[in-house]
Every structure is written in C-alpha cells, then in structure tokens.
Amino acid sequence: MAERLGALVIDSVVQLGAFVLFLVSAAFYVFFPPFKPRLWIRQIRIIGADSLFLIILIGGFTGMVLGLQGYNTLRRFGSDGALGTVVALVLVRELGPVLAALMIAARAGSAMAAELGAMQSTEQIDALTVMAINPVQYLVSPRVLAGVISFPLLISVFDVVGIFGGYMIGVGLMGAPSAAYFNGIADNMEWHDVMTGIYKALVFGVVVTWVCCYKGYRAERMATGVSRATTEAVVLSSALILAFDYFLTSILL
Amino acid sequence: MSQTEINHNGGDAKNIRNAASAGNAIEVRDLRKRFGRQQVLDGVTLDFPAGQITTIVGPSGSGKTVLLKHLNLLMRPDSGTIVIDNVEVTKLGATGLDAVREKFGVLFQAGALFDSMSIFDNVAFPLVEKTRLTRAEIAERVHETLKAVGLEGMGAKFPSEMSGGMQKRAALARALVRRPKILMLDEPTTGLDPSRTGAIHELIRRTQENFKLTAVMVSHDVPAVFQVSDRVAFLHNGRTHLNGTVAQVMAADDEVFKRFLAGKASGEENETALAG
Numbered sequence: 118m119a120e121r122l123g124a125l126v127i128d129s130v131v132q133l134g135a136f137v138l139f140l141v142s143a144a145f146y147v148f149f150p151p152f153k154p155r156l157w158i159r160q161i162r163i164i165g166a167d168s169l170f171l172i173i174l175i176g177g178f179t180g181m182v183l184g185l186q187g188y189n190t191l192r193r194f195g196s197d198g199a200l201g202t203v204v205a206l207v208l209v210r211e212l213g214p215v216l217a218a219l220m221i222a223a224r225a226g227s228a229m230a231a232e233l234g235a236m237q238s239t240e241q242i243d244a245l246t247v248m249a250i251n252p253v254q255y256l257v258s259p260r261v262l263a264g265v266i267s268f269p270l271l272i273s274v275f276d277v278v279g280i281f282g283g284y285m286i287g288v289g290l291m292g293a294p295s296a297a298y299f300n301g302i303a304d305n306m307e308w309h310d311v312m313t314g315i316y317k318a319l320v321f322g323v324v325v326t327w328v329c330c331y332k333g334y335r336a337e338r339m340a341t342g343v344s345r346a347t348t349e350a351v352v353l354s355s356a357l358i359l360a361f362d363y364f365l366t367s368i369l370l
Numbered sequence: 371m372s373q374t375e376i377n378h379n380g381g382d383a384k385n386i387r388n389a390a391s392a393g394n395a396i397e398v399r400d401l402r403k404r405f406g407r408q409q410v411l412d413g414v415t416l417d418f419p420a421g422q423i424t425t426i427v428g429p430s431g432s433g434k435t436v437l438l439k440h441l442n443l444l445m446r447p448d449s450g451t452i453v454i455d456n457v458e459v460t461k462l463g464a465t466g467l468d469a470v471r472e473k474f475g476v477l478f479q480a481g482a483l484f485d486s487m488s489i490f491d492n493v494a495f496p497l498v499e500k501t502r503l504t505r506a507e508i509a510e511r512v513h514e515t516l517k518a519v520g521l522e523g524m525g526a527k528f529p530s531e532m533s534g535g536m537q538k539r540a541a542l543a544r545a546l547v548r549r550p551k552i553l554m555l556d557e558p559t560t561g562l563d564p565s566r567t568g569a570i571h572e573l574i575r576r577t578q579e580n581f582k583l584t585a586v587m588v589s590h591d592v593p594a595v596f597q598v599s600d601r602v603a604f605l606h607n608g609r610t611h612l613n614g615t616v617a618q619v620m621a622a623d624d625e626v627f628k629r630f631l632a633g634k635a636s637g638e639e640n641e642t643a644l645a646g
C-alpha cells in the first residue's frame with residue numbers, strides 16, 4: 118500500500134519534471150541557432166491571425182454583456198457615468214486575458230495538440246530526430262514564441278472591441294452618458310492596469326502553447342492517442358489559465 | 371581527445387575497434403534493454419558488415435524494432451555497446467550523436483513522411499535543413515533521387531494522395547537523398563501486396579548496389595526477403611539466436627528457426643508457432 122503510494126508520488130514528480138523540462142528546453146532553443154523566422158511567422162499566422170475573427174466576435178459580445186449588466190447595476194447607485202471605467206477595467210485586467218486565452222486554447226491549442234499528436238503517432242517526430250533535427254526546437258519553440266507574441270496582441274484586440282461593445286450597448290442602447298464613458302477610462306485607467314493584462318497575456322501565451330505542445334508531443338501511439346491528447350490539452354490549459362489567473366491577480370493587485 | 375579513445379573496458383574495446391576497421395559498419399556487443407519487468411534485449415551481439423544487406427527477422431515481440439531503434443539512436447541501451455562507423459555511439463552525448471546521425475538514412479515502417487509537405491519538399495527537407503546546397507542543386511538532387519525510386523514527376527503530390535507503396539518509395543528517397551553510408555529500414559514491405567513487395571525489395575537491392583551502402587533491414591517477409599539479403603540475423607528471446615549469410619542460416623539445423631519459418635509459411639501467428 119505504502120509502496121504503491123510511494124511509486125505514485127515518484128511517478129507524479131517525474132512527470133511534472135518532464136513537463137517543466139519540456140518548457141525549459143523549448144524556451145532555451147528559441148535563443149539557440151539555427152533560427153527559423155519562417156516557422157515563427159507561420160505559427161504566428163496560425164495562432165494569431167487565424168484566431169482574430171473569433172477574438173473580435175467574442176470580445177464584442179463580452180463587451181456588450183458588460184455594458185448591459187454594468188449599466189443596470191451602476192444605475193441603482195446612480196453612477197452610470199462610471200460605466201466606461203468599469204467595463205474597461207474588468208476587460209483589461211480580467212476578462213480579456215482569461216476569455217481570449219480560453220478561446221485561443223480551444224481553437225489554436227487543440228489544433229496544435231492534434232497536429233503534434235498525429236506527428237508523434239506516425240513517427241514524424243522520430244523522423245526529425247534521426248535527421249539530426251531537434252524536434253523540440255523545430256516544432257515546439259516556434260509555437261511557444263508565437264504564443265508569446267500573439268496572445269498580447271489578440272487580447273488587446275479583445276479588450277478594445279469589448280470596450281466598444283460596452284459603449285454600443287451601455288451608451289447607445291441604454292443611454293448612459295456618452296462623454297463620461299471614454300473620459301472615465303482615460304482618467305481612471307492606470308498603466309498598472311494595462312500591464313496587469315499584458316503580463317497575464319504573456320503567461321497565458323506560454324501556458325497554452327506549452328501544455329498543448331506537450332500533450333501532443335507525448336501522445337500515445339494508438340488509435341485514441343491523438344484524440345485523448347487533444348482533449349487533455351484543452352482541459353489542462355483551461356484549468357491552468359484559471360489557476361494562473363488567480364495567482365497572477367493576487368500578485369499583481 | 372575524443373571519447374572513443376578512452377579505453378574503459380580494457381582489451382575488449384580495443385578488439386571492437388580493430389574488428390570495426392576490418393569492415394563492419396555497425397557492431398553490437400551484449401546489448402541489453404529492459405522495459406519495466408520485460409527484458410526485451412538480453413545480450414544481443416551482432417555485426418553488420420559494410421556494403422551488405424543484413425536482415426533482422428524474428429517472431430513478433432522479439433525486439434527487432436527495439437534493436438533497430440538502438441541502431442538509429444532513438445533509444446539508449448541499459449548496457450552494452452554499439453559502434454557505428456568506428457564510433458562508439460553508446461558513449462556519445464547529444465552533439466556527438468547528431469554527427470553520427472548524419473551518416474545514416476532511416477526508412478520508418480509507416481514512412482513517416484511529413485504530411486504538411488509535398489513529396490518534393492519531403493525529399494528536399496534533409497538537404498534544406500542540413501546542407502548548404504543552393505536551391506538549384508537541391509532541386510537537381512531531389513529529382514535524381516525521385517527518379518531512382520521510380521517517382522519521377524511526382525514531386526508536387528502530397529503524401530495523402532499516394533498509395534502505400536508510393537509513400538514507401540518517397541520515404542526511401544528521403545532516406546537516400548543525403549547519400550548516407552548506412553540505410554536502416556524498418557519493415558519496408560509490411561502491408562504491401564506480393565508484387566509491390568518484390569518491387570520494393572528489388573529497389574532496395576538496386577540502391578544498395580548503386581550507392582554501395584550498408585543496409586540494415588527489419589522484415590516480416592520471410593522467406594521472400596532472403597533473396598535480397600546478404601546476411602540474416604534471427605532474433606529470439608532477446609538474443610541473436612542465429613546469425614550468418616543467408617545460405618548459412620538457411621542450412622542451419624535449428625529447431626527454433628525451423629519452427630519460425632514453418633509458422634510463417636503456414637500463415638500461422640508466429641507466437642503460437644513458437645510457443646512449444
């Protein structure tokens with residue numbers, strides 16, 4: 118019994134170590150030649166550009182809901198002039214990074230896990246190794262780098278679209294004071310708020326690409342290997358996004 | 371001073387180097403590998419003479435793939451030594467391993483072509499990534515190699531648009547394009563019908579003769595594969611049970627090998643054939 122438990126603990130520690138080492142080597146090889154800008158750009162296009170429409174859509178609706186809820190709540194306190202500030206702060210500090218990251222994980226992250234999983238199960242990753250090409254450097258580093266670059270940009274778009282969505286509903290439809298909406302944002306939004314969002318975006322960019330690449334890379338060579346890797350990648354990255362969000366918030370507040 | 375010069379186990383290591391210079395492309399000594407409680411390789415000792423085709427056969431689960439993955443440096447042994455082209459690879463670190471990898475081409479069982487790339491790009495890939503050849507030189511070499519495997523003019527196709535036999539050929543072209551000294555083939559004909567199997571065997575023989583390379587092949591196509599092999603190694607219970615030229619092995623008076631062949635001939639599952 119105790120032996121089993123011990124083995125389980127050791128196994129977990131070993132797995133966690135492998136998981137962490139995977140990121141360390143991926144990060145290391147970003148700075149280690151040969152550099153492959155073509156691969157970086159391709160991944161930025163896949164993670165970034167191809168997610169743009171989805172991010173605009175979700176960002177717009179999130180802002181609109183915030184405008185509606187925010188207006189109805191603030192009006193009870195007679196402070197609907199603060200609507201812009203509330204919408205912008207909630208988006209920039211919290212909802213923008215988290216929701217956008219969850220959406221990108223579901224869209225680009227799952228595709229990443231599936232692609233690498235298929236490459237693993239058809240020995241394409243081994244093929245890279247025997248050609249003396251480091252598969253982590255060739256496959257994983259460009260994706261992590263693309264995540265770090267794309268996430269802040271996508272999340273900024275999400276925030277901006279959301280703020281306009283909130284304006285459209287809160288001011289345009291519900292009748293909150295128009296000038297106060299953007300003036301409030303300009304007066305009350307601090308650099309620190311923006312940076313909080315950026316830090317979160319950077320961390321989520323690493324977390325999503327790291328988890329999804331790892332799960333795909335480690336996919337088992339059997340029929341269900343790829344689908345399981347994909348599911349686990351999305352579930353684990355979503356959970357880690359929320360967990361890291363809590364810790365980052367408590368540190369950065 | 372290179373690591374291979376360090377003589378860890380006295381006379382033995384010296385013998386290995388001397389023997390290697392006598393014409394073995396690869397030498398395996400007492401190789402052992404265990405997965406959990408299963409001792410898959412239990413002291414394999416085997417030479418692969420340069421310029422010859424050596425085929426590894428054996429019942430399912432006897433460790434053929436595991437052995438090949440040690441030779442192409444995808445796995446590390448628990449103990450034992452492997453010398454490839456006079457370099458003791460079992461002592462090398464990552465950089466040294468990459469240098470040895472430059473010497474061989476590998477054909478994976480399922481081809482392992484990159485499905486996001488055309489056949490041309492697949493075959494060009496090792497050249498693009500690992501050489502300084504110009505685009506024109508690469509294109510020429512790729513076309514030449516595709517022609518050698520009978521895929522002339524197919525460069526624009528994608529792996530998914532090709533039959534299994536054509537994928538094998540394309541994968542063979544990719545393995546050959548850098549003119550390796552050693553070619554490692556994992557079940558190059560599994561899943562192909564007899565006529566395609568014959569064609570691939572012929573192709574392997576022809577490329578081996580053209581490029582004067584050493585070939586290591588794992589195959590299930592017993593006894594068809596013996597026609598293209600120079601030597602045969604029969605793996606059983608994690609050891610080289612038989613090993614020699616095709617004629618020697620075929621003539622060997624060995625119960626286990628005979629039962630293996632009989633099981634193959636009757637299409638029986640070879641585990642059952644060997645169970646007794």
Ligand SMILES: Nc1ncnc2c1ncn2[C@@H]1O[C@H](COP(=O)(O)OP(=O)(O)OP(=O)(O)O)[C@@H](O)[C@H]1O
Pocket residue numbers: 405408410428429430431432433434435436437
């Ligand atoms: N990575 C691994 N982890 C654990 N066990 C493994 C691993 N690779 C192989 N094995 C085990 O080692 C044994 C030998 O496997 P191997 O694939 O070498 O057999 P084989 O001779 O190639 O068989 P086949 O003819 O069916 O391809 C099998 O029992 C297999 O389960």
Ligand SMILES: [Mg+2]
Pocket residue numbers: 434435436
């Ligand atoms: Mg096998």
